[in-house]
Amino acid sequence: MSGFGPAGPPPAPAITGWTHLRTGKVRELYTNESGNLLIVASDRISAFDWVLPTEIPNKGAVLTQLTLWWFEQLKQIVPNHIVSTDVPTAVAGRAVIVKPLTMYPIECVARGYLTGSGWAEYKNDQKVCGNDLPAGLQDGSKLPTSIFTPATKAEIGDHDTNIDFLAATKIVGAETAAELRDLTLEIYDAATKIASERGIILADTKFEFGTDAHGEMTLGDEVLTPDSSRFWDAAEWQPGKSQPSFDKQYLRDYLISSGWDRESNPPALPTEIVEKTAQRYEAAFQKITGSSFQN
Numbered sequence: 401m402s403g404f405g406p407a408g409p410p411p412a413p414a415i416t417g418w419t420h421l422r423t424g425k426v427r428e429l430y431t432n433e434s435g436n437l438l439i440v441a442s443d444r445i446s447a448f449d450w451v452l453p454t455e456i457p458n459k460g461a462v463l464t465q466l467t468l469w470w471f472e473q474l475k476q477i478v479p480n481h482i483v484s485t486d487v488p489t490a491v492a493g494r495a496v497i498v499k500p501l502t503m504y505p506i507e508c509v510a511r512g513y514l515t516g517s518g519w520a521e522y523k524n525d526q527k528v529c530g531n532d533l534p535a536g537l538q539d540g541s542k543l544p545t546s547i548f549t550p551a552t553k554a555e556i557g558d559h560d561t562n563i564d565f566l567a568a569t570k571i572v573g574a575e576t577a578a579e580l581r582d583l584t585l586e587i588y589d590a591a592t593k594i595a596s597e598r599g600i601i602l603a604d605t606k607f608e609f610g611t612d613a614h615g616e617m618t619l620g621d622e623v624l625t626p627d628s629s630r631f632w633d634a635a636e637w638q639p640g641k642s643q644p645s646f647d648k649q650y651l652r653d654y655l656i657s658s659g660w661d662r663e664s665n666p667p668a669l670p671t672e673i674v675e676k677t678a679q680r681y682e683a684a685f686q687k688i689t690g691s692s693f694q695n
């Protein structure tokens with residue numbers, strides 16, 4: 401199964417001075433003679449391991465600019481991969497120049513609330529990725545403390561797989577796994593505090609780390625965006641039901657209700673769903689940063 405459907409990924413745009421390396425679900429990766437990388441965020445959107453055929457206007461720019469804002473808030477905790485935002489005009493606002501990293505082959509997920517795949521696991525054995533949790537929790541319940549729930553990284557079209565900490569140590573080593581866990585939770589807890597001051601619950605999120613040329617652990621990819629996180633409206637949070645969100649859960653809910661089987665090619669999105677999804681992304685940007693999104 402290809403996450404892009406039978407037509408495969410769209411052709412990457414040519415950018416003067418940069419050589420295209422790879423097409424991801426929602427990003428294009430380029431390199432230049434200096435060895436730095438240009439990451440361009442498209443307006444593509446993915447759900448259930450598929451890249452949907454309909455784009456969300458301004459999504460790439462929202463994610464890029466929100467990530468840059470979060471990097472600034474978190475720079476005292478962890479270095480990031482940004483080299484420059486002085487990018488080619490054709491991709492201004494939706495691209496960054498970064499240093500190459502040797503990425504760790506696990507997704508570093510932090511959860512402070514029980515939902516999604518964590519809720520599904522909890523219902524089986526009252527655990528999430530090996531973390532024992534108390535009885536009586538509901539979908540949307542706040543956890544007693546934030547937990548580290550790593551996952552394997554999947555190729556496009558395949559599923560990420562939740563793993564426990566022991567499995568993570570077998571992949572990256574015990575010392576590195578402990579460092580990744582502690583750093584993930586430190587960043588998550590700091591971001592949770594920032595979000596809560598803005599009336600937003602950061603239910604869960606994922607980070608990707610790598611080492612730079614000097615061996616320093618560095619935060620890469622996107623961070624704390626509606627694509628990589630669940631953002632809920634704190635004023636409307638109520639465990640036991642679907643939470644009003646500022647992320648792509650609205651889109652997932654539509655796809656579930658549409659009757660799509662998640663095995664065949666995904667359907668085109670109605671205009672209303674596209675517009676409301678775009679509004680949620682921009683609302684997340686505005687509520688978190690305190691500034692209106694400017695494309």
